[in-house]
Amino acid sequence: MDFDLPESALAVREGVRAIAAKYDQAYWDRCDADKRWPEEVWAELVAGGWHSLAIPEEHGGAGQGLLELAVALESLAAGGAGGAASFLYLLTPAFGGLTVARHGTDAQKREFLPAIAAGELETCFAVTEPDAGSNAMNITTHARRDGGDYLVSGQKIWISGVERADFLVLVARTIPAAEARPRTNGFTVLLVDVREAVAAGTLSYRPIPKLGTNTVASNMVFLDDVRVPADRVLGEPDRGFAVLWDILNPERVLAAAGGVGSAELILEIAAAYARERAPFGTPIGANQAVAFPLAKIKAQVELARLMAYKAAWLWDRGRPCGSEANIAKLTAADAGWQAADRAFQTFGGMAYSLEYPIARMFRDARIAKNIPVAEELVLAHIAQHELNLPRSY
Template structure:
């Protein structure tokens, strides 16, 4: 599938694949089993510059765009590191793209060099216990205190806070009930996580979960976290447009991770179907096994193309919300279908930790719910693309 990629994107794919080849399925399964961050893989990716792809060259990065990031994330996940998508979304996605596109010159100089080398990591604090897909209803507040702001509230399902140096915190500086229009009053901040933790104003509690345990997902509590006004991303009260420019990259990278995860599960299933013999022939010769895998292959290719289209539009500065949502929908669906079919192909052996399918199965399921629920994507397609009336 080289025809749709630039020479640079192909070089990224080959470079990340060379690093990923050092870390087999057994490595990723061990990290998951031990609830351990894949530090070795992360360090190798950082050393090769693959985590700083989207950082401009003047700050030590690769100067590339969303397409190259998507290719990198897809390649990593296709190697078997299906949960590895999380640190690509958090640091290059939330971090590099947000600061590059919306940061001040001072913010860029302060933050981007660390992202380029992989020394700094990011997290995004948006979701709240009572405001998930309905992000417009968040209540975490930020109020002025001299030259600073004080953030108070609670977030949930925040990935990577335990490793992050920086957090993109989404707050309301005008309460939802007072905002006109409803999208007014959002302000995004760069929060120094280590500083806030040391001050005791920021705390987090990991949430036990069924998969993707290479990173914590946590409840996060803000108790008057002090943030300088110089750390506002964009403009006070005008952060909703910036937020969408954070969420579209998240969807695109999630789609890329889904496509890569689908390929990883498909590779395991196909290999097993070639080798496993029942009634004197490989089970892959049976159409009941072969045809579903062929369907997965077709859907994977389509998901890949839509992901690349959304990434290309983003890089061109063109509207990409529709494409990003469709890519996320298809990437998540094919990741789940591939893992499910791999499970069926391996039969009882899929239940064994001898094979990576049980891990892929657990990792893939959450993609249908995050970073945006499948039903909300379908509602977006129905109302924004098809022009149907809203149901909410």
């Protein structure tokens, strides 16, 4: 058993950390306040190839895997980006690059992967619906054949990054749920040309006002007979559920990596303040009431990191990793939230001031307990699949 990261991942950590070090908390505060994508950071990640780590070398990438993507995301978050880092690695590197590299046809790989690697094409992902939430079985967005194309109609919610995306990785029903046998049949994953559909008037979107993670918009998306060529199906028609899970598990691993990195950053900021703040003549960090909670969270972070790396390692080898991905997401999200909460308490009243980044980190950390899957569903999965308890949902 070897717990050393491979040289490829160590190089990623060093390279991404060097980029993160150029951007202080004031930069991330401005991006958040202005609801602006961190273009400067994204441009540096693209220029260095740090966004295309999981794209095969023959298509312009680094030929690495989910582990390296996870390390990159963790490093960006820990290096200063915090919760804002996650979408930089989820939207295009994972939802686009990783998914097409794993499930695309040779023609799709030639069309999409070099463009992603060159920074010329961006993607996002759409599965969640207003009446389905975390229950993908209940999605009603449907795609019907029309000659050599599909016509897609329906509504999606909480679709982050569609305003930037060239293509939307979309999950639709091609067999009605009542007719699907087994019930996991009838899903198809489609690559939807966003700009073409917007120009045709068949796709529109509306940003959702939200509490945090404001460096990327999250949207309601409306589809009205969006035309998608049949050669833009990822995987097999009607058999897209396997592709969907191969998107969701990496999403959870990367969410965990972002949580680990964010928690590390928050602990670093809180500890620095606790070393310096001395209203009674002694640094408040000398008080066990301040130090012990932070130390306990540090232990939680280390455990979450190990599980995130294990889940990524399993996925890269084509092995089952559902439970590991869920456990990594659960523990990292909780560690990130606990870190933000204790940092808030450590800063006292000053945490409420926007002169410090704690308020932003506090807002961003809370949503990780709900996305990309609520912790209650994660616990239900663990109970059923690891403890052999009856299904509860």
